[in-house]
Amino acid sequence: MSISLALFSPPTQPLPLFSSSPSKPHLTVKPHLSLRPSKFLTTTKASAENGAGTSPSAATALEIQPDQKVAETPRQVVQKGESSVGANGSAGAVEIEEDNVLSQFMDPKWVGGTWDLSQFQKDGKTDWDAVIDAEARRRKWLEGNPETSSNDAPIVFDTSIIPWWAWIKRFHLPEAELLNGRAAMIGFFMAYLVDSLTGVGLVDQMGNFFCKTLLFIAVVGVLLIRKNEDLENLKKLLDETTFYDKQWQATWQDEKPGSSKN
Amino acid sequence: MASVALKSFVGLRQQASTEKPHYFFTSQSQTKPPRKLKFQVLASKSSPRLTNRNLRVAVIGGGPAGGAAAETLAKGGIETYLIERKMDNCKPCGGAIPLCMVGEFDLPLDIIDRRVTKMKMISPSNVAVDIGQTLKPHEYIGMVRREVLDAYLRERAKTNGAEVINGLFLKMDVPKDGVSPYVLHYNGFDGKVGGVGEKRTLEVDAVIGADGANSRVAKAIDAGDYDYAIAFQERIKIPDDKMAYYEDLAEMYVGDDVSPDFYGWVFPKCDHVAVGTGTVTHKGDIKKFQLATRKRAKDKILGGKIIRVEAHPIPEHPRPRRLLGRVALVGDAAGYVTKCSGEGIYFAAKSGRMCAEAIIEGSENGKRMVDERDLRKYLEKWDKTYWPTYKVLDVLQKVFYRSNPAREAFVEMCADEYVQKMTFDSYLYKTVAPGNPLQDLKLAVNTIGSLVRANALKKEMDKLSV
Numbered sequence: 080m081s082i083s084l085a086l087f088s089p090p091t092q093p094l095p096l097f098s099s100s101p102s103k104p105h106l107t108v109k110p111h112l113s114l115r116p117s118k119f120l121t122t123t124k125a126s127a128e129n130g131a132g133t134s135p136s137a138a139t140a141l142e143i144q145p146d147q148k149v150a151e152t153p154r155q156v157v158q159k160g161e162s163s164v165g166a167n168g169s170a171g172a173v174e175i176e177e178d179n180v181l182s183q184f185m186d187p188k189w190v191g192g193t194w195d196l197s198q199f200q201k202d203g204k205t206d207w208d209a210v211i212d213a214e215a216r217r218r219k220w221l222e223g224n225p226e227t228s229s230n231d232a233p234i235v236f237d238t239s240i241i242p243w244w245a246w247i248k249r250f251h252l253p254e255a256e257l258l259n260g261r262a263a264m265i266g267f268f269m270a271y272l273v274d275s276l277t278g279v280g281l282v283d284q285m286g287n288f289f290c291k292t293l294l295f296i297a298v299v300g301v302l303l304i305r306k307n308e309d310l311e312n313l314k315k316l317l318d319e320t321t322f323y324d325k326q327w328q329a330t331w332q333d334e335k336p337g338s339s340k341n
Numbered sequence: 342m343a344s345v346a347l348k349s350f351v352g353l354r355q356q357a358s359t360e361k362p363h364y365f366f367t368s369q370s371q372t373k374p375p376r377k378l379k380f381q382v383l384a385s386k387s388s389p390r391l392t393n394r395n396l397r398v399a400v401i402g403g404g405p406a407g408g409a410a411a412e413t414l415a416k417g418g419i420e421t422y423l424i425e426r427k428m429d430n431c432k433p434c435g436g437a438i439p440l441c442m443v444g445e446f447d448l449p450l451d452i453i454d455r456r457v458t459k460m461k462m463i464s465p466s467n468v469a470v471d472i473g474q475t476l477k478p479h480e481y482i483g484m485v486r487r488e489v490l491d492a493y494l495r496e497r498a499k500t501n502g503a504e505v506i507n508g509l510f511l512k513m514d515v516p517k518d519g520v521s522p523y524v525l526h527y528n529g530f531d532g533k534v535g536g537v538g539e540k541r542t543l544e545v546d547a548v549i550g551a552d553g554a555n556s557r558v559a560k561a562i563d564a565g566d567y568d569y570a571i572a573f574q575e576r577i578k579i580p581d582d583k584m585a586y587y588e589d590l591a592e593m594y595v596g597d598d599v600s601p602d603f604y605g606w607v608f609p610k611c612d613h614v615a616v617g618t619g620t621v622t623h624k625g626d627i628k629k630f631q632l633a634t635r636k637r638a639k640d641k642i643l644g645g646k647i648i649r650v651e652a653h654p655i656p657e658h659p660r661p662r663r664l665l666g667r668v669a670l671v672g673d674a675a676g677y678v679t680k681c682s683g684e685g686i687y688f689a690a691k692s693g694r695m696c697a698e699a700i701i702e703g704s705e706n707g708k709r710m711v712d713e714r715d716l717r718k719y720l721e722k723w724d725k726t727y728w729p730t731y732k733v734l735d736v737l738q739k740v741f742y743r744s745n746p747a748r749e750a751f752v753e754m755c756a757d758e759y760v761q762k763m764t765f766d767s768y769l770y771k772t773v774a775p776g777n778p779l780q781d782l783k784l785a786v787n788t789i790g791s792l793v794r795a796n797a798l799k800k801e802m803d804k805l806s807v
């Protein structure tokens with residue numbers, strides 16, 4: 080199924096990988112899993128080793144000031160140990176207050192939670208290209224300035240109001256051209272292959288609607304793979320997916336004849 | 342032995358979809374005090390009969406897993422001990438339970454603080470969809486306080502004959518042969534708060550480790566590690582007028598700001614809300630994510646007071662070893678939390694019960710000694726029943742929680758009534774309803790449409806930054 084993920088992974092954005100630890104004795108460790116280790120600030124493991132078994136709820140006392148800054152240096156917040164038996168949480172009465180800086184996306188064409196299409200008219204027709212541009216700009220802005228969600232001013236803009244041909248024209252999306260029988264067959268075959276590799280039995284589970292959906296996404300995912308980079312990503316993802324299966328199956332590999340009596 | 346077990350695991354693939362997660366219990370019948378359970382006798386004919394006493398089993402940890410295990414054991418004629426270090430333990434937890442848990446575990450309605458019927462899913466660009474529209478009048482997600490639920494389950498185990506011990510389990514001596522007892526070492530508190538307690542030992546024939554993510558039982562059997570997510574939660578008391586909004590509503594926020602690989606939540610509790618988030622990949626940034634979650638919900642929690650801050654690990658997958666000799670792990674100790682939804686209460690209680698059932702069956706209601714083969718039955722059944730659920734949620738998380746475009750598409754998808762119905766059915770009842778092929782097809786097309794659009798926009802956004 081992992082094929083599908085190629086869809087969400089533009090080559091410019093390397094995929095975040097599992098922060099898996101190569102420390103497990105029973106698992107095969109793939110080298111790529113430790114790629115870019117600096118990205119992961121994982122320092123503690125929920126291990127039987129250092130957990131010392133107790134940390135009642137690993138409750139952590141955080142000092143939260145009303146005007147706490149986000150920029151604070153990240154710290155590991157979970158402490159394990161036996162120190163906190165009896166203290167399940169820390170009570171600090173802190174008020175949630177209004178910021179002085181109210182960041183809100185503003186644009187004269189953004190009216191009532193949607194793009195005012197009447198302002199996007201060109202030659203008597205809606206200029207969808209401009210709408211796409213505007214929405215891309217809005218989302219970009221929001222990534223830098225996440226906004227408070229509000230019930231009084233809901234977002235009603237829905238990308239599906241932009242007709243499909245506007246997308247195709249704009250992005251030369253190849254799906255339409257590529258969606259032919261042969262490609263679909265390859266996709267399906269790949270999905271089956273992944274399925275049998277992982278042993279999940281997703282195909283057996285055809286009654287499950289999620290699986291069917293995912294199978295579909297997988298097919299399209301395959302159609303979208305055009306570059307070598309994509310294939311690299313795909314390989315990583317495949318390993319990653321099977322990694323989860325291995326984690327589950329570890330219990331069964333562990334079994335050796337004679338281990339039943341202890 | 343090895344081949345037998347492996348075969349049955351592979352056998353998963355053929356049977357998984359037809360299996361129902363009910364085995365010995367017909368959960369629908371919510372009537373009457375404990376019925377005597379009848380078990381088929383299949384295994385361990387070889388294991389010795391016990392004379393003058395019944396099988397003794399210790400359950401370590403009194404969370405949902407331990408409580409459910411101890412109750413089942415006691416009902417099944419086992420001499421049961423439940424060791425919990427803190428009787429009023431308030432495990433950091435969102436406290437959301439599926440409807441089927443109420444029925445299957447006969448929970449009284451008064452321990453459910455709130456019945457959530459509206460679930461708001463909020464995308465990175467703040468598109469909000471209510472995914473509870475298809476719920477029938479009697480359907481809801483229960484919100485419980487863990488101190489209440491856990492105490493109730495322990496109490497019920499006690500009523501059924503389990504001995505509940507207030508003590509901190511330290512370690513155990515593992516016997517060399519198949520009949521000698523395990524010797525458990527613990528500090529007994531006798532209900533006294535504070536102090537280190539009194540060193541005591543307890544001899545038992547089998548042990549169920551239900552002591553959560555930092556399990557000492559797991560350590561004792563060298564069960565290995567699992568990856569874990571760190572979840573952070575603040576309990577916030579908000580003004581009454583704000584609370585009215587959360588009366589029967591919970592919120593889930595998704596976005597890179599809130600968590601790179603999970604979701605942020607606002608769950609209603611008895612008289613306050615729990616605001617939290619979690620992550621596996623960027624644990625060091627958890628406070629930043631928490632601030633972002635609070636910020637996204639700010640309008641609705643303005644003026645609130647933080648009354649408690651808590652954090653706890655959530656396992657990502659089972660430990661490499663879940664069983665050794667006559668010791669088995671259940672619940673968080675084993676690593677049974679689903680991806681995507683982060684759900685673990687129901688699975689903890691279910692695994693506790695399933696493990697107990699395997700012990701009862703293997704020991705013929707406490708009359709015989711058990712061995713590893715008997716306990717393995719629990720693992721086999723567990724993996725067979727729930728592995729597909731875990732897998733599907735793992736894939737879903739990988740697909741939809743990874744990037745903002747995927748999240749936007751996910752939220753768009755959730756606006757679809759058909760999706761809502763399927764999602765809720767599978768969450769509330771833990772069964773997979775057969776889909777309607779035409780609807781499935783429509784859904785697939787729509788999902789792909791959403792994904793393609795969101796990714797196209799993302800490409801455009803990337804261009805903007807250059």
Ligand SMILES: Cc1cc2nc3c(=O)[nH]c(=O)nc-3n(C[C@H](O)[C@H](O)[C@H](O)COP(=O)(O)OP(=O)(O)OC[C@H]3O[C@@H](n4cnc5c(N)ncnc54)[C@H](O)[C@@H]3O)c2cc1C
Pocket residue numbers: 132133135401402403404405406407424425426427430432433434435436437438508509510511551552553554556557572573574617652653654655671672673674677678683684685686687689
């Ligand atoms: C912030 C957060 C939110 C969550 N939200 C949800 C949610 O909304 N819905 C959901 O279904 N799941 C949720 N989960 C997951 C859920 O909390 C766990 O999966 C569940 O509690 C597992 O139950 P358990 O019985 O296995 O372990 P626990 O609940 O951890 O219980 C372990 C028990 O063992 C005791 N113990 C531990 N060590 C010892 C010892 N040495 N001696 C004696 N006693 C010991 C502890 O005191 C504790 O009572 C959440 C988790 C977190 C961290």
